Amino acid sequence: MSETTSSYGGFFAESPRPGILGWLLTTDHKRIGILYLGCIMTMFIVGACLGLAMRLQLFQSGTGIMSAQTYNATFTVHGVIMIFLFIIPSVPAAFGNLVLPIMLGARDVSFPRVNLLSWYCYVAGALLAVIAIFSGGGPPDTGWTFYVPFSTQTTTNVNLAVTAAFMLGFSSILTGINFVTTIHRLRCKGMGWGKLPMFVWTLYATAWIQVLATPMLGITLVLVFLERIFGAGLFDAARGGDPVMFQHLFWIYSHPAVYIMILPGMGVISEIIPVFSRKPLFGYWAMAFSSLAIAFAGSLVWAHHMYTSGMSDLAILVFSFMTFIVAIPSAIKVFNWVSTLHKGSIQLAPPMLYALAFIFNFSIGGLGGLVLGAAASDIQLHDTTFVVGHFHYTMFGGLGFAFFGALHYWLPKFFGRMYNHKRALIAWALTFVGFNITYMAMQAVGVMGMPRRYYDYLPQFEPLNMVATFGSWILALGLLIMFVNLWQGIRHGAPVGKNPWAAATLEWTVPSPPPMENFGVEDPVLTRGPYDFKGVVADEP
Amino acid sequence: MTEHKHFIVRYKTFAIVWALLGGLTALTVAASRVDLGAGNIWVALVIAATKSALVIFFFMNLRQEARLFKVGLLAVLTILAIFIGFTFFDVLYR
Amino acid sequence: MSHEHRDDTGARFGMWVFLYTEVILFSGLFILYAVSLAKFPAPYSIASHKLNIYFGTINTLVLLTSSLTMAMAITAIQRGRIKQTLMLCSSTVGLAILFLVNKFFEWSAEIGHGIYPGSEELAAMGPGVTSFFNLYYFTAGLHGFHVIVGATLICVVTLRVAKGKVNSERYVLLENSALYWHLVDLVWIFLFPLYYLIL
Numbered sequence: 046m047s048e049t050t051s052s053y054g055g056f057f058a059e060s061p062r063p064g065i066l067g068w069l070l071t072t073d074h075k076r077i078g079i080l081y082l083g084c085i086m087t088m089f090i091v092g093a094c095l096g097l098a099m100r101l102q103l104f105q106s107g108t109g110i111m112s113a114q115t116y117n118a119t120f121t122v123h124g125v126i127m128i129f130l131f132i133i134p135s136v137p138a139a140f141g142n143l144v145l146p147i148m149l150g151a152r153d154v155s156f157p158r159v160n161l162l163s164w165y166c167y168v169a170g171a172l173l174a175v176i177a178i179f180s181g182g183g184p185p186d187t188g189w190t191f192y193v194p195f196s197t198q199t200t201t202n203v204n205l206a207v208t209a210a211f212m213l214g215f216s217s218i219l220t221g222i223n224f225v226t227t228i229h230r231l232r233c234k235g236m237g238w239g240k241l242p243m244f245v246w247t248l249y250a251t252a253w254i255q256v257l258a259t260p261m262l263g264i265t266l267v268l269v270f271l272e273r274i275f276g277a278g279l280f281d282a283a284r285g286g287d288p289v290m291f292q293h294l295f296w297i298y299s300h301p302a303v304y305i306m307i308l309p310g311m312g313v314i315s316e317i318i319p320v321f322s323r324k325p326l327f328g329y330w331a332m333a334f335s336s337l338a339i340a341f342a343g344s345l346v347w348a349h350h351m352y353t354s355g356m357s358d359l360a361i362l363v364f365s366f367m368t369f370i371v372a373i374p375s376a377i378k379v380f381n382w383v384s385t386l387h388k389g390s391i392q393l394a395p396p397m398l399y400a401l402a403f404i405f406n407f408s409i410g411g412l413g414g415l416v417l418g419a420a421a422s423d424i425q426l427h428d429t430t431f432v433v434g435h436f437h438y439t440m441f442g443g444l445g446f447a448f449f450g451a452l453h454y455w456l457p458k459f460f461g462r463m464y465n466h467k468r469a470l471i472a473w474a475l476t477f478v479g480f481n482i483t484y485m486a487m488q489a490v491g492v493m494g495m496p497r498r499y500y501d502y503l504p505q506f507e508p509l510n511m512v513a514t515f516g517s518w519i520l521a522l523g524l525l526i527m528f529v530n531l532w533q534g535i536r537h538g539a540p541v542g543k544n545p546w547a548a549a550t551l552e553w554t555v556p557s558p559p560p561m562e563n564f565g566v567e568d569p570v571l572t573r574g575p576y577d578f579k580g581v582v583a584d585e586p
Numbered sequence: 587m588t589e590h591k592h593f594i595v596r597y598k599t600f601a602i603v604w605a606l607l608g609g610l611t612a613l614t615v616a617a618s619r620v621d622l623g624a625g626n627i628w629v630a631l632v633i634a635a636t637k638s639a640l641v642i643f644f645f646m647n648l649r650q651e652a653r654l655f656k657v658g659l660l661a662v663l664t665i666l667a668i669f670i671g672f673t674f675f676d677v678l679y680r
Numbered sequence: 681m682s683h684e685h686r687d688d689t690g691a692r693f694g695m696w697v698f699l700y701t702e703v704i705l706f707s708g709l710f711i712l713y714a715v716s717l718a719k720f721p722a723p724y725s726i727a728s729h730k731l732n733i734y735f736g737t738i739n740t741l742v743l744l745t746s747s748l749t750m751a752m753a754i755t756a757i758q759r760g761r762i763k764q765t766l767m768l769c770s771s772t773v774g775l776a777i778l779f780l781v782n783k784f785f786e787w788s789a790e791i792g793h794g795i796y797p798g799s800e801e802l803a804a805m806g807p808g809v810t811s812f813f814n815l816y817y818f819t820a821g822l823h824g825f826h827v828i829v830g831a832t833l834i835c836v837v838t839l840r841v842a843k844g845k846v847n848s849e850r851y852v853l854l855e856n857s858a859l860y861w862h863l864v865d866l867v868w869i870f871l872f873p874l875y876y877l878i879l
Contacts, residue, residue, distance in 0.1 A: 155690050222697045229654060230690040257665050260701045264708035268818070277797035277814040279712070284803060285723075285811025290715055293673050294708050345668060348676065360676035594758045595751070604748040611740055615733070618877035627717070630873035637869045645751040646862045647855075652689065655696055662700045666707050670714060677715045 053460055055558030072157035073561060075459065078143030080164055085139055086528075088130035088171060093524065095123035100483075100517040102500060106507040109500060116500035117186035118201070122178060124189030125206065129213040130171055132440055133302065135448045136309035137255075138167070138220055141248050143459055145224065147552040147559060148242050150233025150569040155226040163219035170212035177205035188498060190299070193280040193291045197272045204273055207266040214259045214266070217305070221255030224248055233551075235571030238333075242550045242575040243326055246333045247312030250340040254301045254308075258344065262298035265291065289354050296347035304343040306440055307407075308336060310447030311378055314400045317450055318382050320548045321397035322389025325576035328381040335374035342371040352420050353427045361420045368418035375411055379404060394546070395469035399450030402477050406442025410435055413488065428498070431491025434484045442480055449476070452531055457541045461557040464534025472530055475523030482516030542584030550575045592650045603644045610637050688852040695856040699863045702826070706867050709819045713874060716811045723808020728878035730795065730809075731816070735786040736876035739779050740868060746775035747865040750834070750858040760848040762841060769838040769854075772861065776831035783824060816875050823867050830864045833857045 056075045060067035068076055099119055102109045111119065142160065146153050154160050178184040181202030187195050196203050228249050232241075268279055268291075278284025280291045319326045326332060348356060348364040382404055391397070413435035417423050426432060457463050490509040495502050502510065544553040551571070555563060573581075614633040622629060643649045648656060717724050753768035794801030797814050837857045840846040846853050 152685065155687065156694055157685075159694075218698075218701050222694050222701075225697055226690050226694045229693065230687055253661070256697055256701055257662065257704060260704035261669070261708050264705050267822075268708075271797075271818060275797040277818075278803070278810060279814050279818075283807065285716060285720060285807030285809075285814070287677075287715065287719075289676070290673075290712060293676070294711070297669055344665060345672065348672070351676075355680075356676040357679035359679040360672075363672065363675050595755055597752055597755060600748055600751045600755070604744060607744045608741065611737065611744065614873050615737060615877060618873065618879055621879055626879055627874075630877060631870075634870050634873055638866050641747060641862055641866055641869070645747050645865075646859055647754075651692070651696075655693060658693075658696060658700065662703055666703070669707065670711055673711055673715065674718075677718065 053558055055461065055556060056561045057558055059561040070161070072153070072161055074142045074146050074153050074157065074160060075559065075561075077160050077164055078139055078141075079459070081134060081142060081167065082139040084164075084167065084171060085131055085135050088126055089135075090528075092123055092126035092131055093521070095119050095126065097517055097521055099123065100514045103502070103510050104514040105511070106502055106504045111500070113500045114186060117188075117498070118178075118184035120498055121185045121188050121206075122174075125174060125185070125210065127440075128189055128302070128306075129210055130167075130174065132306045132444055133213075133217055134167060134220075135444070136313060136451060137224070137248060137251055137305075138163070138216075140313070140451050140455060141220070141224060141309065144455060144552055145227065145245065145248055146231070147555065147563050148245055148550055149228065149231055150236055150551055150564065150571060151227065151231035152563055152568075154223045155230055156223050159219050160223055163216045163223070166212050166216035166219065170209045170216060173205055173209035173212060177202045177209060181205060190295065191266075191269055192295075193269070193272070193288050196269055197280065204270055207269050211263055211266045214262050217255050218259045218263075221252040221259070224252035225256065228252075233569050233571055239329070240571060240574055241333075243315035243329070243332050243336075244309075244312035244550075247308045247315070247336045250336040251305050251308045254305050254340050254343070258298045258301035258305070260298075261294060262302075265294040265298065268294075289351070289356060292351050292354055293348065296350045297344075300347035300350065301340075301344050303436075303440070304339055306444050308339060310403070310444040311336070313447045313451045313454070314382060314403050315378075316548075316550065317396045317400040317454055318385050319576045319578075320546050321392045321394055321400070322386050323392075323547075323578055324385055324389040325574075325578075326381070327384035327387075328377075329576075331377055332381055335377045338374040339371065342367065342374065346371055346418075349418055349423070352423045365418060365420045369415065372411060372415055372418070379408055379411075394453075395464075395466060395473065396450045396454035396546075398470065398473045398477075399446050399453060402473070403443055403446045403450065406438055406446060406480070410438030410440075410443055413438060426491065428496055429491035430487045430495050430497050433497045434488030434491055437484045437487070442484065446476075446480075449473075449527065454546070455552075456531060456535055457538075457545055458552055458557050459559070460535040461540055462535050462538035463541050463545060464530050464538050468526060468530040472523050472527035475519055476527060477523075479516050479518070479520030479523050483513045483520055484516075486510070486513040486516060544581070544584055547578065547581050547583035549573055549578050549581050592647065595644070595647070599644065603640050607637055607640055610640075688855075691852045692855060692859070695859050699859060702863055702867075706819070706822070709815060709822065710870065710874075713815050713819070716808075716815065720808030720811060723806055724812050725878050727805075727809040727812035727816075728875060730790075731876050732786055732789070733876055735782055736872055739782050740872045742775050742779050742782070743865045743868050746772045746779075747862050749775065750861050754851070754855055754858055757841065757846070757848055757851045757854055762844075762847070765841050765854075766838060769834055769841065773831050773834055773838070776827055776834075779827060780824065783820070812875075819871060820875075823864070823871060826864050826867070830857070830861045833860055 056073060060071065062070060068080065071077060099116070102111050102116055181204065182200040183202060185199070185201045185203050185206040187199060187203060191203065191207065228245060271277070272279050278286050280286040280288045282288065315326055315332060345367045346364055348360055349368045352361050413431070417426060417432060417435060453464070453469060486509045490506050493506060495506045541557050543556055546553070551569060552559070610633055614630055617629050617633070618626060642659070648659065749768045749771045753765050753772070756764040756768055790796070795813055796802065797817050802810050802813055834857050837846060837854050840853065
C-alpha cells in the first residue's frame with residue numbers, strides 16, 4: 046500500500062489489490078471517481094491554457110502570436126478538449142461515480158467492471174486526442190463541430206480526432222447505461238423515488254440523454270471517417286449527398302449534449318442551496334419533472350444551430366418554437382432555487398458562493414439563448430462572438446461553476462480534509478469577476494458584428510477584445526488560487542468528520558473518506574428525506 | 587420493478603413465431619413485386635415492424651419482462667420518430 | 681468481507697439499454713436513407729434492382745432461423761439440457777458464418793462490376809444510384825461488423841456453457857448474448873426490404 050494515498054484512510058487504504066494495480070484494476074466506484082477526477086482536472090487545465098492562448102492572439106487587432114492555421118487548430122482542440130474531455134464527463138463521471146451509489150444507500154453501481162471500462166475508454170480517447178495534435182497532418186482545424194465538406198477534405202489529422210471523440214462518446218454511453226440501471230435497481234430500503242436527492246434525479250435524466258443521443262454522434266463520426274477513407278460522396282451534393290444532413294445528424298447529438306453538460310450541474314446546485322439555506326428544496330416534484338422535461342424537450346430543438354444553413358422556413362419555425370419551450374423547465378429551476386433561498390438562513394460557505402454565481406451566470410446565458418433561439422435575431426448573431434459568449438456563460442459560468450462548487454462541497458468528504466475558506470473566497474471573487482468581464486465583453490463585441498473563429502478582426506472591435514483578454518487573466522488567477530487552495534486542502538487541511546456541512550443526504554452519514562464498503566456490513570435503511578435538516582448538526586470543528 | 591420468475595417458453599411457441607416470420611418475409615417479397623406507388627414503402631415498413639414485434643416480444647422475451655423494459659422501448663421509438671420527423675420538416679419543405 | 685452482487689433483471693435491463701444505443705446508431709444511416717429516397721425515387725428503384733434479391737432473401741431467412749436457435753437455447757439451458765444448448769448455440773454461429781459467406785459472394789460480384797463506394801463506375805450512374813450504394817455498403821457493412829461481434833460473443837458464452845460456468849441456475853450471460861444477436865436480426869429485418877425490395 047502506498048504511503049501517500051493510505052494516509053487518507055477509508056477507500057484509499059482498503060483495496061483487494063495493493064499499489065498501482067489497486068487503482069488500475071479497481072471496480073470500486075469511489076476509486077474510479079478519483080481516477081476520472083484527476084484526468085478531468087488535467088484536461089481542464091490543458092483546455093484552459095489553449096483558451097488563454099486564444100485570448101492572447103485576440104488581444105490586439107492586426108497583430109498576434111500565431112498564424113491563422115495555428116489559430117484554427119487551437120480553437121478546435123480547445124473545443125474538443127473542453128467539451129468531450131472536461132464538461133461532459135466532469136460532474137457525472139467524477140462526482141456521479143463518487144457520490145451516486147452512496148446517495149442511494151448502495152454498495153456500488155450495477156456494473157462495476159463496465160464502470161472501469163468506461164474510464165479506460167476515456168483515457169483512450171484522451172490519448173488519441175493528444176496524439177492527433179502531434180501526428181498525421183497536424184492538429185484538426187475544423188472546429189469541434191467537424192462540419193463537412195471541410196472536415197472530409199482537410200489534410201489535418203481529423204481521422205484520429207474523430208476516433209478520439211468516438212471513444213469518449215462510448216465512455217459516456219457506458220456511464221449512462223450504468224447510472225440508469227443503478228438508480229432503478231440499487232436504491233436502499235426506504236429510498237422511494239420521492240426521497241431521491243435532486244442530484245440523483247438530474248443524473249438519471251442525464252443518463253437517458255447519454256444513452257439516446259450519444260450514439261448519433263457515434264455514427265456521424267464514423268461516417269466522417271469512412272468518407273475520408275473511401276471518398277464516397279455521402280455528403281457531396283454532386284454524388285447524391287447533402288452536407289446539411291451532416292449538420293442534422295451532428296446536432297441531433299450535440300444539442301442534447303449541452304443538457305448532458307448542464308443537468309448534473311443543476312443537480313449539484315440543488316444539493317448545495319438547501320444545505321446552506323437550512324431549508325428544504327422548494328418544489329421537489331417540479332424540480333424532478335423539470336429535469337426530465339429538459340431532457341425530453343432538449344431533444345427537439347437541435348436545428349436551432351442551423352437557421353442559416355439553407356434549411357426550410359418551416360423547419361426554422363418549428364425549431365425556434367421548440368427552443369422557446371425548452372427554456373421553461375430551466376426557468377422553473379431558477380425560480381425554485383431562488384424560492385429555496387427566500388427566508389432561508391444563508392451561509393456563504395465556498396460551495397454556496399459558487400452556487401449563487403451559477404444562478405447569476407446561467408440566467409444570463411439562458412437569456413442569451415432565447416435571443417439566439419429567436420430566428421430573426423439569430424440571423425444577425427449566428428457565428429459571432431455573441432454565440433461564444435452565450436455558451437461560455439452556460440457551460441463555463443453554469444456547469445464550470447457548478448463543478449467548482451461540487452469540488453468545494455464534496456472534496457472534504459472524499460479526502461477527509463478541509464481547505465482554507467478565506468482563500469477560497471478570494472479565488473471565487475477573482476474567478477467570478479474575471480469570468481464576467483471576459484464573456485460579457487465577448488457578447489458585446491459579438492452584437493457589434495465580430496465573427497467567431499477568426500484569428501484577427503477589424504480595429505473597431507479592439508477595445509472590447511482587450512477588455513476580454515484582461516478579464517481572462519483575472520479569471521486565470523482566480524482559478525490558479527482555487528486549485529492551489531484545494532490541492533493544499535486535500536493534502537494538509539484540517540481533518541473533517543462525517544458531516545462538516547450539516548447536510549442530510551446519505552453520503553454525510555459515513556466517514557470521510559468513506560470506507561470501501563460504503564456502509565459496512567448492513568445495508569442502510571432510509572428514514573430521513575434528502576432535505577430534512579431537523580436535528581442534523583455539523584461536526585464539531 | 588417486481589421480481590417474478592419467468593416461465594420457460596416452449597420450443598413450439600418459438601417455432602410458430604419463426605413460421606410467422608417466414609410467412610411475413612414471403613409476404614413482403616410478394617408485395618414488393620406489385621406496384622402500389624407510394625404505398626410500397628409503407629407496406630414494407632408495416633410488415634417489417636410486425637416482424638420486429640414478433641422478434642422483440644417472443645424471441646427477446648419482452649412479453650415477460652417488467653413494465654420498465656417496455657417503457658424504455660417506447661422511449662427509444664418515440665425519440666426515433668422525433669429525430670426522423672423533425673428532420674423531414676426541413677428536407678421535405680425546402 | 682464482500683457481498684456477491686447478483687441482479688439478473690438489472691443485467692438484462694442494462695443489455696436492453698445498450699441495445700437502445702445500437703438502434704440509435706443505425707438510425708442515423710436509416711435517416712440518411714429516408715432523406716435520399718425522398719429525393720431520388722426513380723434512381724433508388726434502378727439501384728435496388730442491381731442488388732441480388734435471392735442473396736437478400738436467403739440471408740433474411742438465415743438470420744431469422746439463427747434468432748430461433750438462440751431463443752431455443754435459452755429454453756434449453758433453463759431446462760438444464762446442456763447438450764441441446766451447445767448444439768443450438770453452435771447452430772447460431774454456423775448460420776452467422778453462412779450469412780457472412782453469402783455476403784462475401786454477393787459483394788464480390790458487385791465489386792467485380794465496379795459497384796463500390798468511391799468507384800468511378802458508380803459515380804457515372806448518377807447521384808441517386810451513387811447515394812443508394814454508398815448507404816447500402818455502409819449500413820450492410822456496419823451490420824456485418826455487428827454479426828461478427830455477436831457471433832464472437834456467442835462463441836465465448838458457448839465455451840462457458842461447456843465449462844459449466846453458465847448453467848440452469850446462472851444463465852443471464854446467455855440471455856444477454858441472445859438479446860444482442862436478436863438486435864442483429866432486427867436491423868436486417870429493416871435493411872432487407874428497404875434496400876433489396878424497392879420496385
